[in-house]
Amino acid sequence: MFFNKDQNREDPPRRINQEDATPLQVVGLTFKILYQRLNTWIYINFWFIVFSLGIITSAGARAALVNTVIATLRDPGNSRTNHLVEMKTSFKRYFWKSTLIAIIKWGSFILIIFSLFFWINQDEIFLNLVAVLSVYALLEWCLITPYVLPIIVDNPECSVFFAFKEAFILTSKHPFQSIFFFLVNLIILMIGVVLLGPILLILPTMRTMLSVHCYWYLAGKEIPGFIEITDYVKKITENKERNL
Secondary structure, rough: OOOHHHHHHOOOOOOHHHHHHOOHHHHHHHHHHHOOOOOHHHHHHHHHHHHOOOOOOOOHHHHHHHHHHHHHOOOOOOOOHHHHHHHHHHHHHHHHHHHHHHHHHHHHHHHHHHHHHHHOOOOOOHHHHHHHHHHHHHHHHHHHHHHHHHHHHHHOOOHHHHHHHHHHHHHHHHHHHHHHHHHHHHHHHHHHHHHHHHHHHHHHHHHHHHHHHHHHHHHOOOOHHHHHHHHHHHHHHHHHHHHO
16 A cells, blocks of 8 residues: 555656756747746836837847846846836946947848849859858848847947857857747747737747847856746855855
8 A cells, every 4th residue: 555655646847957958948948937927028028118119229128128038037036126227227238239239230131131132133043153152141140140139238248249259159059959949039920920919018028038048058058947946046145145
Protein backbone atom coordinates (compact mmCIF):
# COMPACT_ATOMS: atom_id res chain seq x y z
CA MET A 1 0.00 0.00 0.00
CA PHE A 2 2.85 2.32 0.92
CA PHE A 3 4.67 1.61 -2.34
CA ASN A 4 1.51 2.07 -4.43
CA LYS A 5 0.97 5.46 -2.84
CA ASP A 6 4.51 6.51 -3.74
CA GLN A 7 4.16 5.24 -7.28
CA ASN A 8 0.93 7.17 -7.87
CA ARG A 9 2.30 10.44 -6.51
CA GLU A 10 2.80 13.05 -9.24
CA ASP A 11 6.14 14.80 -9.36
CA PRO A 12 6.05 18.62 -9.42
CA PRO A 13 6.69 20.15 -12.85
CA ARG A 14 10.38 20.57 -13.53
CA ARG A 15 11.53 24.15 -14.14
CA ILE A 16 13.51 24.58 -17.34
CA ASN A 17 17.10 25.75 -16.91
CA GLN A 18 18.11 28.55 -19.24
CA GLU A 19 21.16 26.56 -20.34
CA ASP A 20 18.86 23.79 -21.59
CA ALA A 21 16.18 26.06 -23.06
CA THR A 22 15.40 25.97 -26.77
CA PRO A 23 14.39 29.00 -28.88
CA LEU A 24 10.82 27.69 -28.87
CA GLN A 25 10.80 27.64 -25.06
CA VAL A 26 12.06 31.24 -25.03
CA VAL A 27 9.09 32.21 -27.20
CA GLY A 28 6.79 30.22 -24.91
CA LEU A 29 8.19 32.03 -21.87
CA THR A 30 7.44 35.37 -23.53
CA PHE A 31 3.79 34.47 -24.04
CA LYS A 32 3.56 33.08 -20.51
CA ILE A 33 4.84 36.31 -18.93
CA LEU A 34 2.65 38.32 -21.29
CA TYR A 35 -0.43 36.49 -20.00
CA GLN A 36 0.60 36.57 -16.33
CA ARG A 37 1.11 40.36 -16.27
CA LEU A 38 -1.24 41.42 -19.04
CA ASN A 39 -2.52 44.57 -17.29
CA THR A 40 1.02 45.83 -16.78
CA TRP A 41 1.95 45.35 -20.43
CA ILE A 42 -1.23 47.09 -21.63
CA TYR A 43 -0.44 50.02 -19.32
CA ILE A 44 3.12 50.27 -20.68
CA ASN A 45 1.84 49.98 -24.24
CA PHE A 46 -0.61 52.84 -23.64
CA TRP A 47 2.19 55.20 -22.63
CA PHE A 48 4.27 54.05 -25.59
CA ILE A 49 1.43 55.11 -27.91
CA VAL A 50 1.18 58.48 -26.13
CA PHE A 51 4.94 59.09 -26.45
CA SER A 52 4.82 58.06 -30.13
CA LEU A 53 2.14 60.54 -31.20
CA GLY A 54 4.75 62.86 -32.71
CA ILE A 55 6.73 61.43 -35.63
CA ILE A 56 9.93 62.99 -34.28
CA THR A 57 9.38 61.40 -30.86
CA SER A 58 8.62 57.89 -32.14
CA ALA A 59 12.25 56.72 -32.00
CA GLY A 60 12.65 57.95 -28.43
CA ALA A 61 9.35 56.31 -27.51
CA ARG A 62 10.62 53.00 -28.89
CA ALA A 63 13.76 53.21 -26.75
CA ALA A 64 11.65 54.12 -23.72
CA LEU A 65 9.46 51.08 -24.38
CA VAL A 66 12.49 48.79 -24.56
CA ASN A 67 13.91 50.23 -21.33
CA THR A 68 10.60 49.91 -19.47
CA VAL A 69 10.07 46.35 -20.70
CA ILE A 70 13.57 45.38 -19.53
CA ALA A 71 13.01 47.03 -16.13
CA THR A 72 9.66 45.26 -15.76
CA LEU A 73 11.05 41.86 -16.75
CA ARG A 74 13.77 42.30 -14.13
CA ASP A 75 11.12 43.14 -11.54
CA PRO A 76 9.05 39.92 -11.53
CA GLY A 77 7.26 40.98 -8.35
CA ASN A 78 6.19 44.24 -10.03
CA SER A 79 7.09 46.15 -6.86
CA ARG A 80 10.23 48.15 -7.72
CA THR A 81 9.30 49.72 -11.07
CA ASN A 82 7.36 52.92 -11.68
CA HIS A 83 6.52 52.39 -15.32
CA LEU A 84 5.62 55.97 -16.20
CA VAL A 85 8.80 57.29 -14.56
CA GLU A 86 10.83 54.68 -16.46
CA MET A 87 9.21 55.80 -19.73
CA LYS A 88 9.92 59.49 -19.07
CA THR A 89 13.52 59.14 -17.92
CA SER A 90 14.54 56.65 -20.60
CA PHE A 91 12.85 58.72 -23.30
CA LYS A 92 15.14 61.62 -22.42
CA ARG A 93 18.19 59.42 -21.87
CA TYR A 94 18.05 57.55 -25.17
CA PHE A 95 16.33 60.10 -27.43
CA TRP A 96 19.34 61.08 -29.53
CA LYS A 97 20.82 57.59 -29.74
CA SER A 98 17.48 56.08 -30.73
CA THR A 99 16.92 58.82 -33.32
CA LEU A 100 20.33 58.10 -34.86
CA ILE A 101 19.52 54.37 -34.85
CA ALA A 102 16.22 55.06 -36.63
CA ILE A 103 17.98 57.17 -39.28
CA ILE A 104 20.60 54.47 -39.91
CA LYS A 105 18.00 51.70 -39.81
CA TRP A 106 15.52 53.18 -42.29
CA GLY A 107 18.18 54.89 -44.40
CA SER A 108 19.94 51.56 -44.94
CA PHE A 109 16.61 49.87 -45.65
CA ILE A 110 15.82 52.36 -48.42
CA LEU A 111 19.31 51.90 -49.91
CA ILE A 112 18.98 48.10 -49.85
CA ILE A 113 15.55 48.15 -51.52
CA PHE A 114 16.77 50.66 -54.13
CA SER A 115 19.83 48.53 -54.95
CA LEU A 116 17.70 45.38 -55.13
CA PHE A 117 15.36 46.87 -57.72
CA PHE A 118 18.26 48.49 -59.56
CA TRP A 119 20.10 45.21 -60.15
CA ILE A 120 16.94 43.23 -60.90
CA ASN A 121 15.96 45.68 -63.64
CA GLN A 122 19.29 45.39 -65.48
CA ASP A 123 19.19 43.76 -68.92
CA GLU A 124 22.17 41.46 -68.46
CA ILE A 125 21.69 38.29 -66.43
CA PHE A 126 25.14 38.65 -64.88
CA LEU A 127 24.15 42.01 -63.41
CA ASN A 128 20.85 40.55 -62.20
CA LEU A 129 22.83 38.08 -60.09
CA VAL A 130 24.35 40.97 -58.15
CA ALA A 131 20.88 41.36 -56.61
CA VAL A 132 21.74 38.32 -54.47
CA LEU A 133 23.99 40.60 -52.41
CA SER A 134 21.07 42.96 -51.85
CA VAL A 135 18.89 40.04 -50.75
CA TYR A 136 21.59 38.98 -48.28
CA ALA A 137 21.86 42.56 -46.99
CA LEU A 138 18.07 42.69 -46.55
CA LEU A 139 18.13 39.43 -44.59
CA GLU A 140 20.89 40.76 -42.33
CA TRP A 141 18.90 43.95 -41.85
CA CYS A 142 15.86 41.95 -40.75
CA LEU A 143 17.90 39.84 -38.34
CA ILE A 144 19.97 42.51 -36.58
CA THR A 145 17.61 45.50 -36.27
CA PRO A 146 15.38 44.01 -33.50
CA TYR A 147 18.42 43.75 -31.18
CA VAL A 148 20.07 47.16 -31.59
CA LEU A 149 17.88 49.02 -29.09
CA PRO A 150 17.95 46.22 -26.48
CA ILE A 151 21.76 46.25 -26.72
CA ILE A 152 21.87 50.04 -26.28
CA VAL A 153 19.50 49.97 -23.29
CA ASP A 154 21.17 46.97 -21.65
CA ASN A 155 24.60 48.58 -22.14
CA PRO A 156 23.92 52.34 -21.66
CA GLU A 157 27.54 53.39 -22.18
CA CYS A 158 27.94 51.71 -25.56
CA SER A 159 27.86 53.61 -28.84
CA VAL A 160 25.38 53.17 -31.67
CA PHE A 161 28.16 51.69 -33.82
CA PHE A 162 28.94 49.13 -31.10
CA ALA A 163 25.26 48.16 -30.86
CA PHE A 164 25.00 47.46 -34.59
CA LYS A 165 28.29 45.54 -34.54
CA GLU A 166 27.22 43.48 -31.52
CA ALA A 167 23.87 42.67 -33.13
CA PHE A 168 25.66 41.55 -36.31
CA ILE A 169 28.06 39.34 -34.34
CA LEU A 170 25.23 37.76 -32.31
CA THR A 171 23.13 36.89 -35.35
CA SER A 172 26.20 35.61 -37.22
CA LYS A 173 27.08 33.28 -34.34
CA HIS A 174 23.50 32.00 -34.04
CA PRO A 175 22.04 32.17 -37.58
CA PHE A 176 19.34 29.51 -37.23
CA GLN A 177 18.08 30.76 -33.87
CA SER A 178 18.09 34.32 -35.22
CA ILE A 179 16.07 33.33 -38.28
CA PHE A 180 13.60 31.44 -36.09
CA PHE A 181 13.11 34.45 -33.80
CA PHE A 182 12.70 36.74 -36.81
CA LEU A 183 10.02 34.49 -38.31
CA VAL A 184 8.11 34.35 -35.01
CA ASN A 185 8.28 38.13 -34.69
CA LEU A 186 7.14 38.52 -38.29
CA ILE A 187 4.19 36.16 -37.79
CA ILE A 188 3.13 38.11 -34.68
CA LEU A 189 3.32 41.35 -36.66
CA MET A 190 1.29 39.91 -39.55
CA ILE A 191 -1.39 38.61 -37.17
CA GLY A 192 -1.53 42.01 -35.52
CA VAL A 193 -1.93 43.80 -38.86
CA VAL A 194 -4.67 41.42 -40.00
CA LEU A 195 -6.65 41.48 -36.74
CA LEU A 196 -6.02 45.11 -35.76
CA GLY A 197 -8.48 46.18 -33.03
CA PRO A 198 -7.72 45.14 -29.43
CA ILE A 199 -4.44 43.39 -30.25
CA LEU A 200 -2.88 46.80 -30.92
CA LEU A 201 -3.17 47.42 -27.17
CA ILE A 202 -0.41 44.88 -26.62
CA LEU A 203 1.35 44.24 -29.97
CA PRO A 204 4.33 46.68 -29.68
CA THR A 205 5.05 45.59 -26.11
CA MET A 206 4.73 41.92 -27.02
CA ARG A 207 7.21 42.21 -29.89
CA THR A 208 9.60 44.25 -27.76
CA MET A 209 9.47 41.66 -24.98
CA LEU A 210 10.22 38.92 -27.49
CA SER A 211 13.18 40.88 -28.91
CA VAL A 212 14.58 41.44 -25.40
CA HIS A 213 14.23 37.78 -24.46
CA CYS A 214 15.81 36.71 -27.75
CA TYR A 215 18.72 39.11 -27.25
CA TRP A 216 19.33 37.83 -23.73
CA TYR A 217 19.13 34.25 -24.98
CA LEU A 218 21.58 34.78 -27.86
CA ALA A 219 23.96 36.80 -25.68
CA GLY A 220 23.84 34.24 -22.86
CA LYS A 221 22.46 36.79 -20.40
CA GLU A 222 20.24 35.80 -17.50
CA ILE A 223 16.51 35.66 -18.32
CA PRO A 224 14.48 36.22 -15.12
CA GLY A 225 11.59 34.04 -16.29
CA PHE A 226 13.74 30.91 -16.13
CA ILE A 227 14.49 31.51 -12.42
CA GLU A 228 12.15 31.25 -9.43
CA ILE A 229 10.98 34.72 -8.37
CA THR A 230 12.25 34.30 -4.81
CA ASP A 231 15.68 33.17 -6.04
CA TYR A 232 15.86 36.03 -8.53
CA VAL A 233 14.90 38.68 -5.95
CA LYS A 234 17.46 37.22 -3.54
CA LYS A 235 20.13 37.39 -6.24
CA ILE A 236 19.28 41.03 -7.04
CA THR A 237 19.45 41.95 -3.35
CA GLU A 238 22.84 40.26 -2.97
CA ASN A 239 24.19 42.07 -6.05
CA LYS A 240 23.01 45.44 -4.71
CA GLU A 241 24.61 44.80 -1.32
CA ARG A 242 27.83 43.72 -3.05
CA ASN A 243 27.94 46.95 -5.07
CA LEU A 244 27.42 49.21 -2.04
